[in-house]
Amino acid sequence: MNNLSFHITDITANSIRANASEIGLHIEEQDAQIIIRITDDGSGMDEETVARITNPFYTTRTTRKVGLGIPFLIQNAEQTGGAVSITSKPGKGTEVAASFHSDHIDCPPWGDLPGTVAMLITGNPDINVRFEYQAGKTTFSISTNEIKEILDGIPLSHPKVMLLVKEMIRENIRP
Known part of the structure; x- marks a missing residue:
């Protein structure tokens, strides 16, 4: 995983597979630190599973025998002096x-x-994704439910909606 957006995609894909109906993505940039927090209301894991998911040779998926997302996230965070908690x-x-x-x-x-x-957001219309971004005095938040309300019946899957949401986010955040 060579960028932070890939990590976000991987972790939120786990939330989707866990049947989450709510996914929170909170990003905070302060001084020289980036904090990414992803929460969901999915099926969750017991303590034993949480302890095992840091092992690249453990996965709950049946399509492959390795699970590299969390180990790569941990490696990338620790390489910078950061950390990961689950x-x-x-x-x-x-x-x-x-x-x-x-x-x-x-x-x-x-x-x-x-x-x-x-x-x-647009690829998972049945999940309320809440995105919050904070960097210094800049704050921005948006959610699937807010977008649906604004669109008033226009489907999230419409290609122009995806472009609109992407541009709205780009204009309001700083990375």
């Missing part, structure tokens, strides 16, 4: 929080954060 409860959901030191030479670039968030 908390989860069966039937309640999961929270993954990662911190990165953005001034470290090994900090991955953002990639296409606006495109990633727009695709997450």
